[in-house]
Amino acid sequence: MTIASNSRESVPGGTHPSLGRSGRVRRVALGASPRTAPVNLLGLSRDTLETFFAELGERPYRARQVLKWIHDRGVTEFAAMTDLSRELRDRLSREACILAPEVCGEQSSSDGTRKWALRLDAGNVIETVFIPEKSRGTLCVSTQAGCALDCTFCATARQGFNRNLSTAEIVGQLWLAGRALETAPPGTPGVTNVVLMGMGEPLLNFNNVVDALRIMMDDFAYGLGKRKVTLSTSGVVPAMDRLRETLDVSLAVSLHAAADALRDRLVPLNRKYPLAELMGACRRFLQDKHRKHTITFEYVMLKDVNDSVSNARALAKLLADIPAKVNLIPFNPFEGAGFERSGPDAIDRFARVLQERRITTITRRPRGQDIDAACGQLAGAVDDRSRRPEHFARLEASFQQRAGG
Numbered sequence: 559m560t561i562a563s564n565s566r567e568s569v570p571g572g573t574h575p576s577l578g579r580s581g582r583v584r585r586v587a588l589g590a591s592p593r594t595a596p597v598n599l600l601g602l603s604r605d606t607l608e609t610f611f612a613e614l615g616e617r618p619y620r621a622r623q624v625l626k627w628i629h630d631r632g633v634t635e636f637a638a639m640t641d642l643s644r645e646l647r648d649r650l651s652r653e654a655c656i657l658a659p660e661v662c663g664e665q666s667s668s669d670g671t672r673k674w675a676l677r678l679d680a681g682n683v684i685e686t687v688f689i690p691e692k693s694r695g696t697l698c699v700s701t702q703a704g705c706a707l708d709c710t711f712c713a714t715a716r717q718g719f720n721r722n723l724s725t726a727e728i729v730g731q732l733w734l735a736g737r738a739l740e741t742a743p744p745g746t747p748g749v750t751n752v753v754l755m756g757m758g759e760p761l762l763n764f765n766n767v768v769d770a771l772r773i774m775m776d777d778f779a780y781g782l783g784k785r786k787v788t789l790s791t792s793g794v795v796p797a798m799d800r801l802r803e804t805l806d807v808s809l810a811v812s813l814h815a816a817a818d819a820l821r822d823r824l825v826p827l828n829r830k831y832p833l834a835e836l837m838g839a840c841r842r843f844l845q846d847k848h849r850k851h852t853i854t855f856e857y858v859m860l861k862d863v864n865d866s867v868s869n870a871r872a873l874a875k876l877l878a879d880i881p882a883k884v885n886l887i888p889f890n891p892f893e894g895a896g897f898e899r900s901g902p903d904a905i906d907r908f909a910r911v912l913q914e915r916r917i918t919t920i921t922r923r924p925r926g927q928d929i930d931a932a933c934g935q936l937a938g939a940v941d942d943r944s945r946r947p948e949h950f951a952r953l954e955a956s957f958q959q960r961a962g963g
């Protein structure tokens with residue numbers, strides 16, 4: 559990716575409350591020429607940062623220094639980057655910025671789950687969820703404003719689709735969570751795992767997602783290992799192959815049905831990439847020896863739709879020759895969904911069928927339901943093809959405005 563294209567996409571119109579009072583980067587006009595607009599360094603991976611510094615006549619190690627300042631230490635003022643020369647700091651203050659999306663709302667669940675609403679621009683608010691457990695903290699990150707895939711049981715789909723998130727907007731969610739968790743009560747874990755399971759289909763925003771993952775996995779930034787970063791897809795087959803050739807991360811596939819007729823209905827993308835093709839892509843993904851040896855298959859449990867014993871047998875058969883782990887997700891309801899959650903007995907029965915066939919099966923405990931932060935409940939507010947200003951107003955009202963935010 560060239561720096562010019564990155565700078566164009568990465569300078570959103572909003573401001574960030576933690577930026578200093580100099581106001582320099584705040585005055586950037588949207589639509590300014592890419593040559594003169596400050597480059598948002600938050601969205602640059604190490605390679606791109608090295609190119610950026612080379613163009614300034616600086617040595618490549620500047621990229622590592624600056625990655626550490628931005629992502630590890632959370633610094634947004636170039637003046638504070640004391641291991642850079644004064645001249646370079648001044649130059650960066652003029653030509654670059656460090657700009658995360660603006661936090662416009664925050665909610666905490668009784669179970670400790672936290673959800674942040676992030677304003678990307680005038681028309682788009684997305685959501686990010688932090689799920690703390692005893693020994694780990696998982697951040698559920700969004701990759702698109704809305705989603706184009708239209709899965710029938712997912713709240714995000716109802717919002718329609720507006721646009722891809724920039725690399726800075728994707729990695730910015732992790733950056734912001736880090737800042738927010740600095741003041742969390744003692745004993746709260748930090749972010750140890752990232753799942754791309756928020757709003758959007760990550761593989762339909764391929765380049766920005768891959769760059770964001772590179773930053774998340776860079777030892778000078780967040781240093782997350784390949785087992786700690788999971789990309790979830792509905793099954794964009796060609797992009798799964800491209801991912802395999804590009805980056806080593808953990809993969810989750812949202813399956814939800816083991817027969818084409820049913821999956822066509824639940825995940826319309828199946829009409830384009832039916833199960834035989836999807837499973838082929840999964841097998842290819844697992845071919846490389848050095849890779850993680852399993853794929854996680856997500857399966858939402860919908861009462862009387864996909865939760866029978868024969869559905870379970872069909873799933874076991876489909877996965878018989880693939881190293882697989884199954885994650886059963888009890889359906890999380892939302893207004894007007896038209897589906898119900900399977901009962902606990904049906905879920906147990908389904909899990910047993912898989913376990914008897916030696917398929918590791920875990921039932922995901924819904925987290926953050928009281929703040930609509932559970933799987934499939936993320937909606938945000940997206941300036942979408944079906945336009946829903948009334949939803950936007952409701953969302954704004956439901957979030958407690960941060961003081962001065």
Ligand code: SAH
Pocket residue numbers: 709711712713754755756757758759760790791792810811812856857858887888889890891933934935
């Ligand atoms: N588009 C990607 C990333 C989203 S991940 C994908 O489909 O994998 C979000 C996960 O939650 C997916 O497995 C999705 O199918 C599931 N999900 C969506 N709506 C849900 C709901 N209402 N209840 C439970 N899980 C849901």
